[in-house]
Amino acid sequence: DTAVSQTPKYLVTQMGNDKSIKCEQNLGHDTMYWYKQDxxxxxxxxxxxxxxxxxxxxxxxxxxxxxSPDKAHLNLHINSLELGDSAVYFCASSPGWKNIQYFGAGTxxxxx
Amino acid sequence: DAKTTQPTSxxxxxxxxxxxxxxxxxxxxxxxxxxxxxxxSQGPQYIIHGxxxxxxxxxxxxxxxxxRKSSTLILPHxxxxxxxxxxxxxxxxxxSGGSNYKLTFGKGTLLTVNx
Numbered sequence: 437d438t439a440v441s442q443t444p445k446y447l448v449t450q451m452g453n454d455k456s457i458k459c460e461q462n463l464g465h466d467t468m469y470w471y472k473q474d475x476x477x478x479x480x481x482x483x484x485x486x487x488x489x490x491x492x493x494x495x496x497x498x499x500x501x502x503x504s505p506d507k508a509h510l511n512l513h514i515n516s517l518e519l520g521d522s523a524v525y526f527c528a529s530s531p532g533w534k535n536i537q538y539f540g541a542g543t544x545x546x547x548x
Numbered sequence: 549d550a551k552t553t554q555p556t557s558x559x560x561x562x563x564x565x566x567x568x569x570x571x572x573x574x575x576x577x578x579x580x581x582x583x584x585x586x587x588x589s590q591g592p593q594y595i596i597h598g599x600x601x602x603x604x605x606x607x608x609x610x611x612x613x614x615x616r617k618s619s620t621l622i623l624p625h626x627x628x629x630x631x632x633x634x635x636x637x638x639x640x641x642x643x644s645g646g647s648n649y650k651l652t653f654g655k656g657t658l659l660t661v662n663x
Binding site for chain 1: 586589591592593594633652653
């Protein structure tokens with residue numbers, strides 16, 4: 437019954453690798469988001485999709501590429517991972533204009 | 549974008565009311581105040597939001613001053629499970645307008661509920 441689910445929960449990988457994080461929501465929401473929370477605990481938005489269309493892209497390196505196969509899924513692919521990519525990544529969804537966002541449990545990415 | 553100022557940390561005794569303040573003196577007329585919290589190692593959780601009137605739901609109450617320059621989140625009977633970082637956020641509209649907004653999280657207030 438998890439509303440917003442992310443996989444994997446933990447991801448440990450080497451520098452230079454390519455990895456993906458998956459997100460699915462079963463709330464019927466139109467809008468999905470990716471946030472990054474760094475070691476200082478700042479939570480920053482990276483991307484937002486509405487009905488599979490990219491609407492927010494916040495100064496994120498183009499090594500990060502979101503993909504939305506349908507409005508219930510928003511995946512995040514990261515190429516050529518760097519040490520600075522180590523963080524917790526949160527997926528969220530919202531029912532459009534109400535902007536009450538529901539967050540997943542997060543994916544803790546560690547780049548070694 | 550309207551900025552918010554919150555105390556870095558607060559303590560509260562279990563069973564007592566927790567009152568978390570937030571200043572947002574540059575808020576504009578059509579911006580809402582949202583409150584979220586993040587319990588350790590979990591994703592943020594929506595609590596409540598409001599525009600100008602006081603609001604109450606099953607989790608908390610939100611008191612917004614008449615000039616809208618500050619607000620207070622009230623947890624009426626704090627429990628140990630309410631220990632979390634609480635974020636006061638003023639909703640920022642998309643640059644190009646439209647119905648999809650982004651939330652900008654600040655540092656928040658770490659509320660520690662003590663037994």
